[in-house]
Amino acid sequence: MKWVRRLAAISVIMACSAESVLAAGQLNLYNWGNYTSPELIKKFEERYDVTVTVTEYDSNDTALAKIRQGGHGYDMVVPSANVLNVWIDEGLLLESRPDQMTNFKNVDSRWVDVPFDAGRHYSVPWLTGTTGVFVNNSVYNGDPNTSAIFLDPPPELADKLIVVPEMADIMYLAIRYAGGEACTTDLTILKKVRDILAAAKPKWLAVDYGNIDQLVKGDFAGGANWSGPVFRARQQNPNLVYGFPKEGYPIWMDNLAILKDAKNVENAKLFMNFVMQPENAALNSAFAHSANGIKGSEEFMPADMRNAPEVNIPEEYRAAGRFNVACSPEAQALYTKIWTGLLK
Incomplete structure (x- = not known):
């Protein structure tokens, strides 16, 4: 039993050490306009000492055209489900394997084996x-x-x-x-x-x-x-x-993904895992007044969202x-x- 406890303690220390190594630096998010919770960003920045820059776009077409040009400097993007396969097929996204991340267990089962990213090898739910x-x-x-x-x-x-x-x-x-x-x-x-x-x-x-x-x-x-x-x-x-x-x-569902030519990949992976935490997903939902695909996030949402017809x-x-x-x-x-x- 002591050996088990010691092993568990070592695992926690290693996990914390890994996070501290990955912490600090930059993260550049390319997202829809007025669609990113400032509270979510502030919480992530304070936890990991990462400065997040959010640049906004107005349509899937605009985002895709920008990334195709290259030289954009972004690390993450939020494509809609109906175009995500285009991003994958054109090799624009990193196969970041969010399905192997710690918080993937929180993704609602109906949003896991989706036709636009089977098994979630490239993306995680943002909002729906x-x-x-x-x-x-x-x-x-x-x-x-x-x-x-x-x-x-x-x-x-x-x-x-x-x-x-x-x-x-x-x-x-x-x-x-x-x-x-x-x-x-x-x-x-x-x-x-x-x-x-x-x-x-x-x-x-x-x-x-x-x-x-x-x-x-x-x-x-x-x-x-x-x-x-x-x-x-x-x-x-x-x-x-x-x-x-x-x-x-x-x-519809919009999905957070890491770009293939991202410069801050490890920070991007931290952020991807971060938004799969129920209380963090709820921050996005509360800001954009939309549902998300994360189990347990409902209890952290504002009361007026629980029965709103636009959400339910x-x-x-x-x-x-x-x-x-x-x-x-x-x-x-x-x-x-x-x-x-x-x-x-």
Whole structure:
């Protein structure tokens, strides 16, 4: 028994020593805008004496283009599930084996053997949520649970809508609204989608991410957006209502990964293991008002998140949601053609 205790003590000392060797230095995180908890960063910096720099991007396309160019200086990135396989296939990510890290046991089992990173050899969950619609019910008090809110808007909402410029999400919503399935290459469906989007766009005030303040102030009466930002805005403006389109909506997950050409690999691995700790994952959730894939994090979240519909999808709307996965190159090319034509 004494031998077992001594061995355990030696293991702890070695683990602490390893952390101290890895501590200190820099870490450069490339992440979505307004999507990283300052409290999480401060806690990590103080624990490991690592200075973290966060640089923000506005879309998966922007991030991928930047990293492909090289010479970026970033260590970590947070790609969405529907594009993560592209990062892996192009050799842009380090096979960091988070599945062998201490805190991997905290990852919810449904987010382990995922199609975009089977067994989690490259990435860990960052945040997850849905893409749906929202309305300000002081302007419109009809049913918000339909993509018609932005694809065939009622008169009250016309010219007062904002639509996020994220091709994968908006194409998903439009395809399902047109009666098609995700990742379809059916040209009949896609022509219908093109026409629906072309007719709807003149009724949009902006194709932009906007910001929380604009939603709170009522600069927009509705639109297509992610669950997290709408929840954050609703806390300040209770007239905002998030809707789950009955025609179908995507469930997304963003994932933390280490870049193949990272300069601070060991610090990046520390951070990856750090965010899999439940209380740390909860800091991110509390900031972005989105769920995460870490078991036990719920008990550390603010009370108002536990029953929020934006975080916990109501039972009656769950069947319409599907996980947003990568489409074939053929489908991607067709969608890009429609999308670029729409934005001209």
